[in-house]
Amino acid sequence: MSQQMIFVNLPVNDLEASKKFFTGLGYTINPQFSDEKAASVVISDTIVVMLLTKPFYATFTDKGIADTKTTSEVLICLSAESRDKVDELVDRAIEIGGTATGKTQDMGFMYGRAFDDLDGHTWEIMWMDPAAVQG
Template identity: 45%
Template structure:
């Protein structure tokens, strides 16, 4: 089974751990120390939140400031629009920010959440019909084409 590890830079490791636990994640203590925290998002999805200085030891490239540039945005599906709104409320209460208004395409509802370091997370709900048949099919059905 493939496991996904997303590395995210942070300027404040304790703040990051508090933010992600507020979203419902757990911290794996076996892979957490003073330089990094292993955030368990799902059984096979993990965020490695790394202090910027430690992150820099893994690459010769400069580490982008996620408050200034977007290098990656990780998105997660949710079971309903209410689930999207619920996780955004938790993230905003834990110090995150919503960089733009919700997007409602009828077949898909999405909202973005930046963690306190500016790393971008997306949360979306897509109707089962769109998942199974694609957004064009949903658009055709709504216009009667």
């Protein structure tokens, strides 16, 4: 059985700034699927974020593009290996231009924090104790 993938398409104001932001978080750009209108950000083997300039993004939909500085369009949640990895990624995002958002969620068996990227898209980073998942 093949492994299912997810491609998240996000409109961005400044493609070069967004590429710098996501590579600053440790992700890579796949040049095969990137050009002056789009950048393919590889999060993992099964998760890819397509950063699209707003005019290019608009060619894929008849709907208006949300102003993510004032409107929530989606909450993207990524898992992390540990509580420390949650803090490392969110702290790094804030350090390179992201904005802390929401409250830290600490339920003991689950821990999460969130940031908004340069365009206001919200990224939640979450760790869950594997024993709690099995249990």
